[in-house]
Amino acid sequence: MKARWIGFSLLLGSTLLPSLAQAYVGPGAGLGLLAAFWAVIISIGMILVFIAAWPLRRLMRRRAQGNAPGAGGTDGAENQDRQA
Known part of the structure; x- marks a missing residue:
């Protein structure tokens, strides 16, 4: 049991105390x-x-399509066809 503690303490000490990197x-x-x-x-x-x-x-794309002629915008001719 004592050997385990010694080994554990050596392992812990070697990892916590860094030496010169090679x-x-x-x-x-x-x-x-x-x-x-x-x-x-x-x-x-x-x-x-x-x-x-x-x-x-x-x-912006929907606004541009709505302002383009023939893109589904309402103009006077379409409204007249619907009323007749």
Whole structure:
């Protein structure tokens, strides 16, 4: 039982007290990580902008179709045909 506690304390001590890292991460990996991070942030921002702009685009498209000739707008000739 005492051996378990000694092993556990050594494991815990080795993980909580970091020593000198024997690895090198070059600038390419850091720049790649940074580029991927910004790509995710920009894509989420674009998604939010497109979702917010969707109702406005529909509204402008419906207004443009309503003002176009022959697009279902009411003019005098149509009203006269309906009355006759």
